[in-house]
Amino acid sequence: MKAMVDVKGVAHSFGKENVLKDVHLEIQPGEIFGLLGPSGAGKTTLVKMIAGILEPDHGEVLIGGQPMPSLQLMKSIGYMAQSDALYHELSARENLDFFASIYGLKKRERKEQIQEVMEIVDLADHLDKVVEQYSGGMKRRLSLAASLIHEPKLLILDEPTVGIDPVLRQSIWNAFRDFQQRGMTILVTTHVMDEAEKCDRIALLRNGYVMASGTPDQLKQDTDTQSIEEAFLVYGGDNR
Amino acid sequence: MNIMAIVRRIIRQFFRDKRSMGLMFIAPLLVLTLVWLVLDGDDYEPVIAVEGVLPALVDGLEDAGAREIIEMTEQEARDAFEQGEADAYISLKDGRPYILLEGSEPSVNTAVMKVFQEARKGMNIGPGQMEPLIKYYYGSPDLNLFDRVGSVLIGFFVFFFVFIIGGISFLRERTQGTLEKLLSTPIKRWEIVTGYLIGFGLFTIVQSFIIVIFSLYVFDMYMAGDFWQLLLVTFLLAVTALSLATLLSAFANNEFQFMQFIPVVIVPQVFFSGIFPLETLAEWLQWISYIMPLTYGAEALQQMMIKGVNLSEAWMEIMILIVFALAFYLLNIQALKKHRRL
Numbered sequence: 001m002k003a004m005v006d007v008k009g010v011a012h013s014f015g016k017e018n019v020l021k022d023v024h025l026e027i028q029p030g031e032i033f034g035l036l037g038p039s040g041a042g043k044t045t046l047v048k049m050i051a052g053i054l055e056p057d058h059g060e061v062l063i064g065g066q067p068m069p070s071l072q073l074m075k076s077i078g079y080m081a082q083s084d085a086l087y088h089e090l091s092a093r094e095n096l097d098f099f100a101s102i103y104g105l106k107k108r109e110r111k112e113q114i115q116e117v118m119e120i121v122d123l124a125d126h127l128d129k130v131v132e133q134y135s136g137g138m139k140r141r142l143s144l145a146a147s148l149i150h151e152p153k154l155l156i157l158d159e160p161t162v163g164i165d166p167v168l169r170q171s172i173w174n175a176f177r178d179f180q181q182r183g184m185t186i187l188v189t190t191h192v193m194d195e196a197e198k199c200d201r202i203a204l205l206r207n208g209y210v211m212a213s214g215t216p217d218q219l220k221q222d223t224d225t226q227s228i229e230e231a232f233l234v235y236g237g238d239n240r
Numbered sequence: 241m242n243i244m245a246i247v248r249r250i251i252r253q254f255f256r257d258k259r260s261m262g263l264m265f266i267a268p269l270l271v272l273t274l275v276w277l278v279l280d281g282d283d284y285e286p287v288i289a290v291e292g293v294l295p296a297l298v299d300g301l302e303d304a305g306a307r308e309i310i311e312m313t314e315q316e317a318r319d320a321f322e323q324g325e326a327d328a329y330i331s332l333k334d335g336r337p338y339i340l341l342e343g344s345e346p347s348v349n350t351a352v353m354k355v356f357q358e359a360r361k362g363m364n365i366g367p368g369q370m371e372p373l374i375k376y377y378y379g380s381p382d383l384n385l386f387d388r389v390g391s392v393l394i395g396f397f398v399f400f401f402v403f404i405i406g407g408i409s410f411l412r413e414r415t416q417g418t419l420e421k422l423l424s425t426p427i428k429r430w431e432i433v434t435g436y437l438i439g440f441g442l443f444t445i446v447q448s449f450i451i452v453i454f455s456l457y458v459f460d461m462y463m464a465g466d467f468w469q470l471l472l473v474t475f476l477l478a479v480t481a482l483s484l485a486t487l488l489s490a491f492a493n494n495e496f497q498f499m500q501f502i503p504v505v506i507v508p509q510v511f512f513s514g515i516f517p518l519e520t521l522a523e524w525l526q527w528i529s530y531i532m533p534l535t536y537g538a539e540a541l542q543q544m545m546i547k548g549v550n551l552s553e554a555w556m557e558i559m560i561l562i563v564f565a566l567a568f569y570l571l572n573i574q575a576l577k578k579h580r581r582l
Contacts, residue, residue: 051424052424053423055582069582071426071428071582074425075426077424079424081417081424085416085418086418088416089252089253090249090252094252102245103426104241130256146421
């Protein structure tokens with residue numbers, strides 16, 4: 001079986017700053033993969049490459065064996081950025097309708113999909129509310145809905161639960177499990193350690209390299225620690 | 241499909257954002273009105289100096305609306321002009337009416353001539369009357385100032401407001417993260433730029449229409465050309481402004497930075513686009529005007545309105561405008577590469 005995402009020796013720099021030096025990563029179909037790392041480690045840069053927005057200076061990113069970036073492949077990828085990318089003057093329905101149109105969904109499909117994703121994120125009662133009137137958590141969920149609108153095979157979420165209360169975070173993770181059941185592959189970046197525990201596999205990104213990767217239990221065993229947080233400190237400790 | 245989605249979304253956003261719509265439609269009229277008030281003040285009552293004219297003419301001038309008639313010599317009148325105390329001097333030279341206009345203010349000249357003609361009409365001199373000899377103390381005979389610069393002002397305000405609104409909304413697409421979101425979808429870069437131009441273009445048609453109608457029918461601006469051709473050039477100028485604005489917004493990180501393009505890009509165009517005569521400027525300064533889109537738009541508008549030329553005669557200006565718009569459009573597609581190479 002081909003890896004859903006295959007990152008091969010990716011390096012990238014912004015000006016003189018080498019954000020990524022030599023990154024290797026494989027994500028299997030149907031898993032929830034967590035990308036961990038301190039802020040500024042290049043998590044966002046890496047996921048943008050996987051999403052096809054950025055092109056690496058060196059190395060390549062394959063999605064299902066095909067090289068990125070490719071507009072064709074981007075049809076089956078859902079991307080949710082760190083900031084809520086929404087049109088605040090428009091209602092939730094109009095926002096979703098816009099993104100669904102961009103993905104080429106027909107009118108009928110759009111209507112059905114909008115209803116469905118809004119139920120998933122528990123916003124079905126606020127469909128015609130203007131986004132300006134949404135709370136922060138609602139906007140976050142609407143952003144999630146927008147990245148789901150075209151039923152992507154690969155869902156890339158950059159810090160999806162930042163600024164979200166524990167109850168809502170729990171319900172969002174439950175939703176991720178649902179997506180996984182439907183066969184979706186999920187790549188999520190986070191720096192919240194207890195979220196890392198919920199992933200099938202994680203990778204620690206630091207100083208431009210993947211320092212370690214594996215299941216949370218593996219990493220804890222390898223470092224002889226009790227929590228991911230401690231394991232993380234072991235791998236990153238040489239930096240202090 | 242993609243393009244239509246953007247067009248539809250922009251229309252929706254526009255209706256939701258009343259303030260921007262107000263800025264685009266109402267503000268130009270407001271500012272234009274202010275300029276009109278300043279330049280085209282109505283029914284000025286002139287102060288006229290006279291020497292050796294028939295009492296009937298003096299009465300006539302008074303009846304026709306002169307504020308004051310003062311008896312003085314030509315030399316005294318010239319001094320009065322310098323002091324700003326008189327607007328014209330009327331006498332007879334070799335049996336022919338002689339009018340010396342103060343001349344610095346076109347609207348005042350007009351007012352004096354109107355009063356004079358009316359006074360003469362009342363005197364029933366009959367056919368074969370001698371045409372008055374008209375001289376200018378300052379300046380030279382010219383059109384009403386508003387007539388002369390009005391066409392340029394139409395062009396300028398269309399350009400200015402489209403530039404601001406188009407540029408800032410494209411910029412906001414970036415600052416609110418939706419551009420990145422868009423670029424994570426299979427949309428092509430040219431589709432984004434084209435969608436923007438069409439979506440906003442629809443509103444600039446409305447804007448051009450309102451401004452041209454208002455200028456011609458409310459201000460009664462001098463208009464020798466064809467309405468629809470004028471509208472077309474106005475619209476073309478708006479599209480050029482729109483494509484320039486979306487291009488430049490790539491070089492601003494926030495609204496504030498975009499506003500800074502106004503003094504850099506907009507204001508110079510005003511000074512070099514024909515409101516002020518360029519003939520007296522140094523040649524290298526005149527060259528600056530050649531790289532400015534507004535120069536060509538304003539030139540075409542002015543020729544149409546004052547000389548009544550057709551599109552076919554102003555084709556050079558129109559072609560250059562199209563080239564400008566096209567170049568900005570293509571550059572914008574290139575500039576988006578900064579955000580996604582594909």
